[in-house]
Amino acid sequence: MNLRPMLAAVILVAIFAIPALQLRAADPNMSAEERAHVVKLLQDSQKEYLSYIENVSEAQWNWKPAPDRWSVGQTAQHILLSETALFGAMERALAAPANPDWEKSTAGKTELLERVMPDRSHKAIAPESLQPQQSLSKAEVIRRFNELRAKTIKFAQETQVPLKEHTWEHPFPIFKTLNAYQWLIYIPLHNMRHDQQIAEVKATPGYPNM
DSSP: OOOHHHHHHHHHHHHHHHHHHHHHHTOOSOOHHHHHHHHHHHHHHHHHHHHHHTTOOHHHHHOOSSTTSOOHHHHHHHHHHHHHHHHHHHHHHHHSOOOTTHHHHTTTHHHHHHHHTTOTTSOOOOOGGGSOOSOOOHHHHHHHHHHHHHHHHHHHHHOOSOGGGOEEEOSSTTTOEEEHHHHHHHHHHHHHHHHHHHHHHHTSTTOOOO
């Protein structure tokens, strides 16, 4: 039996199959699984956030563990400010032309975000624009947060834009280029990170009983 024609056919199949696999891997659209994942993260982090602050008294809202540390209220406001900023970064990414190098420049960044954002063992200093400068009431923070989160969830549920091919630069070198899907999933992950901070404040000795 002459194996040469069979071998040549196998080689040709392999040559043409590799680009086809690469094309499937480079789909810039959110998959159904990714959409469901980010929506669940948004909903779960919202429930957690509200459960941590809804029954907080005014004294507890404003109490600070130390002069250089945030109160529950300030942390809750930071989460609110950050959602606005992160959604804005995603919108700027979508307004920019598609990045032809998106797959390479954002590879592994989703997994990186999911790994490092909930890890409070590594702290970061928030930009001045995201540091709470005014004292908002708990009711006002909750109202604004729920409005923003409803907008974010609606976008995540309904968008058909190829999010991954649009990118925007993150100021932290560890992240650098993120695509719009990564900016979107950043929102609940950041929320969850600072929910932990609220829990830390509430567990600090001296935290008011009521």
